[in-house]
Amino acid sequence: MKPILECSRLTKKYGDFFALSDLSLTLERGQIIGLLGPNGSGKTTLIKLANGLLTPTDGHILINGMTPCPKTKQIVSYLPDCSFINEHMRVQDILSYYTDFFSNFSTERASAMLDALEIDRRSRLSSLSKGTKEKVQLALVMSRDADLYILDEPIGGVDPAARDFILKTILTNYREDAAVLISTHLIADIENVLDRVLFLRNGQLALNATVDDIRTEYGKSVDALFREVFKC
């Protein structure tokens, strides 16, 4: 099986600024990977390149051996870092919208999650709080039977109890041959569910290691190591 995501000498420039420079890495299936780095380190740029929303300045990025295209969008379930659904839609309409759009979307799974979160299907997205909106969007994204889930800041706006629910949702919903890439600043909250972490700094890979290797080698948590490496 081909690696689910592969970058080779990937570079993205905005004008004179290198958002990513010469980034090479391979992500295997069956892992939950944390994408970590300070603001402006290139996390969202990498995610947008993986989803075909940006094109590389140089180098390439492959999803399951293919450059991002409609075929890769079929196997990648993506949660952007900002609201991506028309705010005037009702939750029930968004459900049928997703059912129409994605053949691998499970309406039952999404309904079960929305019920567990006690979200009223008749409410319009615009009437929901920031955290509830995020929950709805995450439930949709995790209800697709994808090979790669890319979650850009999925737990930023939700309360700690919902955070536990969301992590549980991620743990119970991804298939064993799928991979999950999560970008976040809340490292301590998600550290235990990760296999591996990637540290980005100035558009380059500063570290690529498993959580337990980091703890064995440095005798500290990923969160503590991050604070040390990126101390301001």
Place this chain on the structure above:
Amino acid sequence: MPWDLNNDRPIYLQLMERIQHDIISGVYQPGDKLPSVRDLAVEAAVNPNTMQKALSELERCGLVHSQRTSGRFITDDTEKLRRMKSELASEHIFSFLDQMRNLGFSDTETLEMIQQTLDKKEGTNNETDS
């Protein structure tokens, strides 16, 4: 309820210790079937691969064994479990004695204090009984 894990030690080691403790203290009985890796991982709120690693290590120590297709089972070697239980007990005693020595108590003093505490506790227990 996620398991209580600390921040500076490898997660799989802590999972091993927790399950080992559950086995020794009788939460799981000898010969019991363990929940699946996925269920244990969700319960503990940890990565399934990390849970898998912890269980493989426990298998290597002979505390659990896997039966192809039907899952993982706790060892029914009660002698082994008894031995591990007393090993764990002496670890606790040694670490307690270390702490007491750090506070400046000799082992004899510590022993006396333990006896006093037990006597006092017995006294209050009797009072509540009557």
